[in-house]
Amino acid sequence: MSQSQLSYAKYGKDNVRLFKVRREQNGVQHVTEMTVCTLLEGDIEESYTKADNSPVVATDTQKQTVYVLAKQNPVDPPELFAAILGQHFIDTYSHIHVANVKIIVHRWSRMTVDGSAHPHSFLRDGTDKRTVELVARRGQGITIKSGIDGLLVLKSTGSAFHGFHRDEYTRLPETWDRILSTEVQNSWQWKQFKNVEQVRKEQDKFNKCYEAANQITLDTFAKENSASVQATMYNMCNQILAVAPDTTDIEYTLPNKHYFEIDLSWFKGLKNTGKDAEVYAPQSDPNGLIHCRVSRKDPKAKL
Numbered sequence: 001m002s003q004s005q006l007s008y009a010k011y012g013k014d015n016v017r018l019f020k021v022r023r024e025q026n027g028v029q030h031v032t033e034m035t036v037c038t039l040l041e042g043d044i045e046e047s048y049t050k051a052d053n054s055p056v057v058a059t060d061t062q063k064q065t066v067y068v069l070a071k072q073n074p075v076d077p078p079e080l081f082a083a084i085l086g087q088h089f090i091d092t093y094s095h096i097h098v099a100n101v102k103i104i105v106h107r108w109s110r111m112t113v114d115g116s117a118h119p120h121s122f123l124r125d126g127t128d129k130r131t132v133e134l135v136a137r138r139g140q141g142i143t144i145k146s147g148i149d150g151l152l153v154l155k156s157t158g159s160a161f162h163g164f165h166r167d168e169y170t171r172l173p174e175t176w177d178r179i180l181s182t183e184v185q186n187s188w189q190w191k192q193f194k195n196v197e198q199v200r201k202e203q204d205k206f207n208k209c210y211e212a213a214n215q216i217t218l219d220t221f222a223k224e225n226s227a228s229v230q231a232t233m234y235n236m237c238n239q240i241l242a243v244a245p246d247t248t249d250i251e252y253t254l255p256n257k258h259y260f261e262i263d264l265s266w267f268k269g270l271k272n273t274g275k276d277a278e279v280y281a282p283q284s285d286p287n288g289l290i291h292c293r294v295s296r297k298d299p300k301a302k303l
Ligand SMILES: O=c1[nH]c(=O)c2[nH]c(=O)[nH]c2[nH]1
Pocket: 161, 172, 227, 228, 229, 230, 256, 288
């Protein structure tokens, strides 16, 4: 008797790169570049255990499907395109029960040329990405997590870190004024959608929430006198929950990218620490890594 069993399996195509142009009659063009991953689950065991490829919707087929559906449908907002893809796979193949779709949207912002928006020229004005992780499950609707990834920010004052636990392992001095830098990874989970039609009907909220999350992240980072990464991210989460009522959970993952002061007193008594600090050493590693998820309280739940 076999000592093992296939306990979980999914397969598909990752890093499907896609670029779409939408051309208006008046010469204005709109572009979207994305990277797509599709992973299918279902009655596919025998392709692993019996070398029977008959249930395999080839990963190449999945890639071609991404291209065809991108031609036939809007790709913006990415949440809707992901839902169209996910629903297609579970509707088209009766033995595929779950479709996982991930989309990363790359920035192409319209150029301003001679003071006005250029109709067909764009620039990469940041390495931050917009992300969508979607699961379409037969009979159970669609779950969507949207997000921002790789948004690199720094503030040169307005950040403190003091009052933390101290013991014999502690070397870090308390500070009331430090440099704070992080690369924001932020996501928001939407309430469950019944199907792609409901996603289509509610599609306006996706771009709005993306803009709001970006704005809240940047405004809070800049304006707040930060007591810690932890307190700042919790504050951001609560604001996103407040402006986007159809979200259920907000998450941040924030590396704390340290900038160390450099003691230069060895050189003719140069003052470069504390209030005299001007030249710092950016650290590539190690970095702090702070994560949290803030969930909407069930209004019916007891406190
Ligand atoms: O905002 C911070 N949170 C920490 O948990 C921590 N730990 C640390 O060494 N520096 C910081 N900064």
